Amino acid sequence: MTNTKLFLIFCLVFFVRPIYGQTTCNCSQALKQLIIKIESEYPGFPEKTKQNKDLYQAKKNILTKKSLLVSNGTCMQLLQEYLDFFHDEHIVLDDLSKKKNAPQTSTENPKVEPEDEISSKSISPDIFYIKISSFGYENIAPFKELIEKNKEKIESSKGLIIDVRNNGGGTDNVYQPLLPYILTNPIRIMSVEFFATQTLVNGLRDYAIKNIKQDSLNEVKRIDEDLREYRENIGKFVLYGDKKVIIDTIVLNKKSPQQVIILANRNVASSAENFLFSSRQSKKVKIMGTPSMGALDYGSIREFKFGCDNYQLLLPTYRSTRLPQYPIDNIGIQPDIYMDESISDWIDFAVRYIQE
Numbered sequence: 062m063t064n065t066k067l068f069l070i071f072c073l074v075f076f077v078r079p080i081y082g083q084t085t086c087n088c089s090q091a092l093k094q095l096i097i098k099i100e101s102e103y104p105g106f107p108e109k110t111k112q113n114k115d116l117y118q119a120k121k122n123i124l125t126k127k128s129l130l131v132s133n134g135t136c137m138q139l140l141q142e143y144l145d146f147f148h149d150e151h152i153v154l155d156d157l158s159k160k161k162n163a164p165q166t167s168t169e170n171p172k173v174e175p176e177d178e179i180s181s182k183s184i185s186p187d188i189f190y191i192k193i194s195s196f197g198y199e200n201i202a203p204f205k206e207l208i209e210k211n212k213e214k215i216e217s218s219k220g221l222i223i224d225v226r227n228n229g230g231g232t233d234n235v236y237q238p239l240l241p242y243i244l245t246n247p248i249r250i251m252s253v254e255f256f257a258t259q260t261l262v263n264g265l266r267d268y269a270i271k272n273i274k275q276d277s278l279n280e281v282k283r284i285d286e287d288l289r290e291y292r293e294n295i296g297k298f299v300l301y302g303d304k305k306v307i308i309d310t311i312v313l314n315k316k317s318p319q320q321v322i323i324l325a326n327r328n329v330a331s332s333a334e335n336f337l338f339s340s341r342q343s344k345k346v347k348i349m350g351t352p353s354m355g356a357l358d359y360g361s362i363r364e365f366k367f368g369c370d371n372y373q374l375l376l377p378t379y380r381s382t383r384l385p386q387y388p389i390d391n392i393g394i395q396p397d398i399y400m401d402e403s404i405s406d407w408i409d410f411a412v413r414y415i416q417e
Contacts, residue, residue: 085158086369088136092128095140095154096121098367099147103216104256104298104380105390109147115237116124120146133158140372148391150330151355153375158174175267179203181211188320190414193240194224196231196332208238216240216316220415222408224324225392226350230331241314243321245344250307253360253379254298257291261378264363298380322411323395330354337394349411350400354394358384 062394086094088315100106109116124143131139137156189211206275210213215221221242256260269284290299325337325348334357340346359377367374383389404410 077133083366085371088131088133088139088278089125089128091136091369091372092124092140092143094368095372098365098374099144099376100295102256102258102260102365103147103152103376104254104378105147105149108380108385109149117146126389130275135174137372149359149377150354151359151362151375151377155373156338156371157373158371171363179207181207182224183214184408184412187217188222188415189214189218189220190222190408192224193235194226194228196228196233196235196336198232198234200231200235204235205238215318216314218318220320220322220412222322222324222411222415224408225329225333225336226324226407227328228330228333229328230333230335231354233332233335235332240311240339242317243340243343243346244311244313246342247310248339248342250339251382252305252307252311253301253381255291255361255379256302256380257294257297257299258378259295260365262288262291262295262324263361300382301379313316319345320415322414323348324411324416325353325394327351327354327393330356331360331395334394336388338389341394341397347398347414348394349414350396351400351409352395355391355393356380357394358388358390 120143122161126138127139128136137154137159140154144154176194177192178197179193179200181189181191184190191207191211193200223243266284266288269287270281271283273280276296321340321343323337323340325333329337330353334353334355337348337353338357341348359380361378362375363378365374365376381389398414400407400410
């Protein structure tokens with residue numbers, strides 16, 4: 062699994078620790094059961110195959126024949142080739158047998174200090190710089206503290222540079238403290254539609270029951286009532302809330318920068334793209350860089366069992382109501398100003414842009 066995929070988690074993630082040794086599938090079985098799970102429970106399957114059904118069927122047939130000849134040791138590559146057809150970074154498959162048998166890393170090796178995910182500095186008296194390379198849940202409190210600590214510097218700055226390069230996402234809650242300083246008007250937020258499956262219903266119910274404050278029969282009944290619409294619409298999309306478009310009126314800060322530059326590159330994904338999508342609606346924001354990854358159409362991943370306990374499958378559970386009219390997957394959020402290869406120092410370019 063790539064490092065980027067580790068952070069491609071948008072909204073809630075319901076994660077179950079795997080139990081080894083229950084049902085081990087050979088490659089042919091694993092592919093067959095993976096196909097059944099994708100075709101029946103992946104919310105992006107109808108949209109991503111409707112224009113190329115013949116190509117999909119041909120790919121499936123070729124891989125099915127190959128799976129009869131592939132050893133279990135190299136099966137992961139074949140399964141991943143099938144999943145790659147959908148070009149969705151929110152689909153993650155792990156070979157648990159390799160993880161279980163992987164040699165432990167020696168503790169004698171010197172540790173490499175990780176780069177700070179959050180940092181800030183005054184570039185000049187009138188330009189303030191903030192870097193946030195992960196919207197992981199663990200950064201909610203530290204980022205809020207950073208904004209509060211530098212409140213006066215942000216308010217008095219002519220220009221604010223926000224660097225989200227290589228930010229693979231996390232949760233929208235991290236960047237909320239920034240919005241009062243960078244927005245100029247209410248923003249339109251597209252809602253989502255959950256694809257109702259028994260896996261989703263069971264996961265939501267288990268999560269809710271584990272988090273109730275007391276073992277109350279009335280509370281369990283309330284949870285079951287909340288999930289009734291999902292249970293009654295298995296195999297269909299269910300709108301979250303009652304509106305496809307939400308107008309979010311953020312209370313703006315009385316003092317804020319005149320110009321906001323957001324630096325973004327190809328490795329920006331998921332909720333980090335959601336940040337770009339919301340921020341660009343401000344009249345004073347410019348996005349500089351390259352198109353982002355394009356991993357925003359489907360989200361809220363959780364584990365989906367498919368009968369092979371030697372593998373772990375994570376799938377998204379909803380789609381954006383932007384679809385199918387406004388897809389972002391594999392397209393990305395486009396920058397206002399493209400940073401070509403001749404621009405070696407993006408921060409310096411942004412500073413000069415503000416000062417001109």
